[in-house]
Amino acid sequence: MSGCTGADTTAPSAVRARPATDVQAARFGTVDCREAKCIALTFDAGPSEHSARLLDILKDKQVPATFFLLGERHIEKYPELVRRMADEGHEVASHTWDHKILTKLRPEEIREELERPNEEIERLTGRRPTLMRPPQGRTDDTVHAICRELGLSEVLWSVTAKDYATTDSALITRRVLAQSSRDGIILLHDIYDGTVPAVPGIIDALKERGYVFVTVPQLLAPGKAEPGEVYR
Template sequence: MARHHRARLTLAVALSSALLGLAAPPAQASTDQGPKKEPKKTTKIDCAKVKCIALTFDDGPGKYADKLLDTFKKHKAKATFFLEGQYVKSRPAFAKRMVTEGHEIGNHSYTHPHFREISDYQIREELESTAEIVKKVTGKSPTMIRPPYGEFDERVVSIATEMGLPIVLWNGGSRDWATKNEDAIYKEVLRSAKRDGVILMHDWVQQTVTVMPRLLTALEKQGYHMVTVTDLLRDGRKLEPGEIYPDPDVQPSELESPAV
């Protein structure tokens, strides 16, 4: 009799536990880590609505490029870097970081020769070798070409067209390669700054890198957004292969640095 009583008691407890389990709300996940955060969305700057300017840097990656990238990251600004293959080879980490952090990459040849003074074959070799090492190091190919010294002719335009890339020059300078003076660089950039301007600078000039925090702050106060060259374009327009941008009426050879 006692055994039957214990069996009935055990069965009652089991049934009670099952019923309580059915009535209980589903277990909640641990809140130790707080609510799940949605990924931040990057808002694309519309240069048709706000003032934009493209700061561009030739001959890199220079040995001060990491400090320059730190400054751009702090200011949440973007730039366009026209790289030389020889320096991508010697400073691959800097080139990779440029792409990782959302900057635009252009082709500035491998050894910075005068394109007008070399053969078609040599021009192709300079550009293709640079494109190859940039892709190998960063995972992305250059999106545009800037010939050394800004010098080009029909042959260069034809080769750029074959490679499917536009030729990007500039319409404002810094003369950083000539003055190597922080105040002079600062004043020259602000003097030549204009909406949709493309400014020529160099990341191997230490004074350029040093003055950049002050310069970005001044441009921001004037309402400028620092963007890549491609981001300057309106309504999703893309530069065509062999197209020259901006207006080539400027005399770039008066602004570009000597060979470095």
């Protein structure tokens, strides 16, 4: 699950400096991240058996998140959780169909990895994803070009707890808090045993520091992610 290439990326503040004309109002209330101290909580590779509990926590604390979902064995297995994510105001995005490393695939294979989850998410939620996170953050010019064709923007991260390597919830919390800063994009995985138990403490501690939680599109507003571009 580790990675993250040295691709050229655009920071949220740079996107906000270029207002778009068709950005929808935030579903968790209007937050202007040009003024507020915003941070985005994102979860990769679900849904899983832990996701319902995570959604309960987010609902209780009124925190929106962005979910980058896997297709095979996840969207297929938990369609009701995909619907719930969308219904409760979270951003539902793609983490590819089967977590294949896109930079190792032929162009037609990349398209399949990207199109299949989008079709399933649209079927379940009525809304086609516009955001994608490449597995291990590995991307290149070919991936960018295909994302541009498919109307997808790539979203990496600036904070990682490396929760794929530990079940220690306290350690996950400490790692997130140590790395968090304004406009941060936090990477977690709701498929590992230690992650969801860490989420309440992460939320409470960051709120105490004055952070406002937003989805990735909210973080970029009034700008908008452009297809084929990479954001971190």
